[in-house]
Amino acid sequence: MSASVIDGKAIAADVRASVAKAVSQLPGQPSLAVVLVGEDPASQVYVRNKVRQTEEAGMVSVHHRLPETASQQDVESLITELNADDSVDGILLQLPLPKGLDADAAIEKIAPDKDVDGLTEVSAGRLTLGKPGLVACTPTGCVILAKRALGADLSGKHVVVIGRSILVGKPAALLFLAENCTVTIAHSRTKDLPAVCRAADILVPAVGRPGMVKADWVKPGAAIIDVGINRVDAPEKGEGKTRLVGDADYADCAEVAGHITPVPGGVGPMTIACLLRNTVLAACARRGWNVPEGL
Amino acid sequence: MSASVIDGKAIAADVRASVAKAVSQLPGQPSLAVVLVGEDPASQVYVRNKVRQTEEAGMVSVHHRLPETASQQDVESLITELNADDSVDGILLQLPLPKGLDADAAIEKIAPDKDVDGLTEVSAGRLTLGKPGLVACTPTGCVILAKRALGADLSGKHVVVIGRSILVGKPAALLFLAENCTVTIAHSRTKDLPAVCRAADILVPAVGRPGMVKADWVKPGAAIIDVGINRVDAPEKGEGKTRLVGDADYADCAEVAGHITPVPGGVGPMTIACLLRNTVLAACARRGWNVPEGL
Numbered sequence: 357m358s359a360s361v362i363d364g365k366a367i368a369a370d371v372r373a374s375v376a377k378a379v380s381q382l383p384g385q386p387s388l389a390v391v392l393v394g395e396d397p398a399s400q401v402y403v404r405n406k407v408r409q410t411e412e413a414g415m416v417s418v419h420h421r422l423p424e425t426a427s428q429q430d431v432e433s434l435i436t437e438l439n440a441d442d443s444v445d446g447i448l449l450q451l452p453l454p455k456g457l458d459a460d461a462a463i464e465k466i467a468p469d470k471d472v473d474g475l476t477e478v479s480a481g482r483l484t485l486g487k488p489g490l491v492a493c494t495p496t497g498c499v500i501l502a503k504r505a506l507g508a509d510l511s512g513k514h515v516v517v518i519g520r521s522i523l524v525g526k527p528a529a530l531l532f533l534a535e536n537c538t539v540t541i542a543h544s545r546t547k548d549l550p551a552v553c554r555a556a557d558i559l560v561p562a563v564g565r566p567g568m569v570k571a572d573w574v575k576p577g578a579a580i581i582d583v584g585i586n587r588v589d590a591p592e593k594g595e596g597k598t599r600l601v602g603d604a605d606y607a608d609c610a611e612v613a614g615h616i617t618p619v620p621g622g623v624g625p626m627t628i629a630c631l632l633r634n635t636v637l638a639a640c641a642r643r644g645w646n647v648p649e650g651l
Numbered sequence: 652m653s654a655s656v657i658d659g660k661a662i663a664a665d666v667r668a669s670v671a672k673a674v675s676q677l678p679g680q681p682s683l684a685v686v687l688v689g690e691d692p693a694s695q696v697y698v699r700n701k702v703r704q705t706e707e708a709g710m711v712s713v714h715h716r717l718p719e720t721a722s723q724q725d726v727e728s729l730i731t732e733l734n735a736d737d738s739v740d741g742i743l744l745q746l747p748l749p750k751g752l753d754a755d756a757a758i759e760k761i762a763p764d765k766d767v768d769g770l771t772e773v774s775a776g777r778l779t780l781g782k783p784g785l786v787a788c789t790p791t792g793c794v795i796l797a798k799r800a801l802g803a804d805l806s807g808k809h810v811v812v813i814g815r816s817i818l819v820g821k822p823a824a825l826l827f828l829a830e831n832c833t834v835t836i837a838h839s840r841t842k843d844l845p846a847v848c849r850a851a852d853i854l855v856p857a858v859g860r861p862g863m864v865k866a867d868w869v870k871p872g873a874a875i876i877d878v879g880i881n882r883v884d885a886p887e888k889g890e891g892k893t894r895l896v897g898d899a900d901y902a903d904c905a906e907v908a909g910h911i912t913p914v915p916g917g918v919g920p921m922t923i924a925c926l927l928r929n930t931v932l933a934a935c936a937r938r939g940w941n942v943p944e945g946l
Contacts, residue, residue: 481776484825485817512842520828522780530779533815533836538847540835541828547807552833555850 359613362505362579364497368625371500372413375632378648379414386639387416388446388472388631389438393431394424394454403450406628413632418444424454431457432465439467445639446472448631469642472634474527483530488641490634495528497626498581499535502558505579505615511536516556518542518549518603519563524583528560549573559613561603569604577614580604583623654908657800657874659792663920666795667708670927673943674709681934682711683741683767683926684733688726689719689749698745701923708927713739719749726752727760734762740934741767743926764937767929769822778825783936785929790823792921793876794830797853800874800910806831811851813837813844813898814858819878823855844868854908856898864899872909875899878918 379386388410392403403419410417420438422430431453438444447470453459463471468478474492482489502510515532519525520543533539542552543563553559553573561569562583574580584603593599602619610616617623633651640647674681683705687698698714705712715733717725726748733739742765748754758766763773769787777784797805810827814820815838828834837847839858848854848868856864857878869875879898888894897914905911912918928946935942 477773477776477780477782479776480779481772481774484775484779484821485772487772512840514842514847526779526825526828529836530821533821536838536840538835538837538841540833541824542833543831545807545831546833547809552809 359580359610359616360505362501362581362615362617362622364501364617364622364625367501367504368497368629371626371629371633372409374650375629375636376413378636378651381648382636382639382645384639384643384645385414385416386445386635387418387443388448388635389418389420389441389444390448390450391420391422391431391434391438392450393422393426393457396452396454399450399452406448406631409628410632410635415632415635416443426454426457428457428461431462435462435465439465439470444470445642446470446635448473470638472631472638474634475523480522480527483527486534490638491531492523492527493627493630493634494524494583494623495531496630496633497623498524498528498560498583499531500626500630501581501617501623502532502579506558510558512538513557514538514540514555515558515560516540516542516553518546518553518559518561518569519583521562524562528562528583532558532560559604563603565603566601567603567605567608569609571605571608571612574609574612576612578612579615580609580613580617581623582606582617582619585619585624654875654905654911655800657796657876657910657912657917659796659912659917659920662796662799663792663924666921666924666928667704669945670924670931671708673931673946676943677931677934677940679934679938679940680709680711681740681930682713682738683743683930684713684715684736684739685743685745686715686717686726686729686733687745688717688721688752691747691749694745694747701743701926704923705927705930710927710930711738721749721752723752723756726757730757730760734760734765739765740937741765741930743767765933767926767933769929770818775817775822778822781829785933786826787818787822788922788925788929789819789878789918790826791925791928792918793819793823793855793878794826795921795925796876796912796918797827797874801853805853807833808852809833809835809850810853810855811835811837811848813841813848813854813856813864814878816857819857823857823878827853827855854899858898860898861896862898862900862903864904866900866903866907869904869907871907873907874910875904875908875912876918877901877912877914880914880919 407417474490515537529539550573560581566586582602582604590597590599702712769785810832845868855876861881877897877899885892885894
């Protein structure tokens with residue numbers, strides 16, 4: 357093991373602390389509306405965490421619940437109300453929606469200036485065009501982790517993103533590009549993926565294939581920002597037990613990489629921290645406040 | 652010279668012919684509104700060409716002129732009118748606008764469904780998110796040229812785009828990604844640019860630096876789609892004479908490449924052809940017509 361561990365849990369705590377400090381310096385209290393439709397147990401846990409962390413950072417969090425039986429119209433009407441509500445700075449629609457509802461159409465109803473998940477067409481377009489806007493949380497977290505490992509100036513680093521999802525792969529590529537990195541987007545159709553990955557100073561696997569990235573895919577000294585979170589069997593922990601692993605084979609890659617994020621405790625904790633940060637940024641942009649330093 | 656020449660002029664003529672054929676099969680006539688503000692001589696030529704080629708393809712072209720002294724409000728009001736005009740399928744705002752006008756703000760007034768230049772935030776977002784929408788014309792032309800050289804299935808090809816402009820570099824990268832290519836975006840901050848370029852099966856220089864790409868930047872057999880159009884001195888043609896060259900050193904690169912676009916006569920002619928194509932696509936999407944085959 358030669359790689360130094362990028363401690364996402366600690367860095368996420370730093371981001372949350374900087375958000376809380378920023379909030380305390382603002383002339384008003386940012387407010388996040390969280391919309392949960394239905395009874396999905398995992399979604400309930402996520403929403404609870406988001407609400408709690410928003411409040412811990414000194415912001416207002418309003419939790420809106422709609423029943424499993426809510427219609428598309430019900431969901432969109434609620435979003436339209438929240439768009440019009442001047443006290444609301446950010447709107448988060450917890451996904452997935454119950455079957456039969458059109459998540460894309462609902463997301464498009466969110467006012468881009470309140471789109472703290474960065475999921476609307478306008479938010480994606482602003483990112484692509486290099487205009488100010490709200491950017492998806494997980495890719496933002498990846499860039500923050502890379503900067504903590506390698507320094508604030510990532511200019512000229514070659515980033516290889518594996519995966520081209522709209523939630524992570526593509527926005528991560530665009531964000532690293534905005535940091536003046538050379539960026540390669542690889543995916544399932546890429547030929548000789550190991551060779552492509554070996555060009556990377558920063559390797560960002562985001563495909564959901566446990567342990568896919570091996571040591572011989574990694575340039576010595578490279579940073580691995582592992583977005584994969586995969587549940588696999590863990591017979592060593594007892595019958596029927598499981599554990600979480602990333603897309604990189606951690607033990608193997610850590611022998612070669614210079615920096616690596618663990619799973620869990622790497623990219624995962626950054627997502628909510630970046631949501632809180634986006635809520636502050638949305639509030640500042642909407643209300644004409646200066647963004648506090650250090651955010 | 653080993654490379655075969657990708658004849659953009661002939662391929663653009665094919666695209667225009669397929670547009671004209673498509674138009675003749677539609678239940679109605681698509682219509683393009685072209686807005687020219689001021690008296691810029693080059694813009695007047697461009698607009699005249701666009702209007703003429705639109706009409707030659709069997710479509711309606713309406714040319715709107717505003718004086719050099721037009722206000723931002725004048726420009727935006729005209730666009731708003733054209734958005735509301737059901738007979739208009741595509742709106743093209745000729746750039747640059749006269750000094751003092753905000754082109755970005757004016758472009759954002761264009762209804763995304765009529766944005767045949769693919770310049771609005773929503774159009775860029777749809778491209779990034781992989782949703783149906785209108786895509787900028789020059790990058791669309793690059794993909795068509797690459798397919799004509801290498802075949803319709805570009806899956807797995809490694810594309811290196813040099814340049815990250817919002818008009819060409821970034822949309823070209825996203826379009827080739829949608830064709831299942833591995834895509835690298837390189838630029839002025841890229842380290843060892845020649846080595847990065849040598850990985851390319853398809854090399855797309857789009858930076859505006861005459862003759863920058865040399866033979867030793869090119870993998871033997873690669874296709875070069877040269878977006879650069881640079882005017883340089885041509886003393887061999889006589890004192891004070893100039894000629895157009897691309898970003899690739901054509902004579903040098905043609906020794907190594909498998910396929911290469913000339914400048915002029917490569918990417919350039921594709922742009923208006925793709926504008927005509929976008930006008931048909933916009934009309935079909937707006938009016939619920941099937942897109943004719945072969946477009």
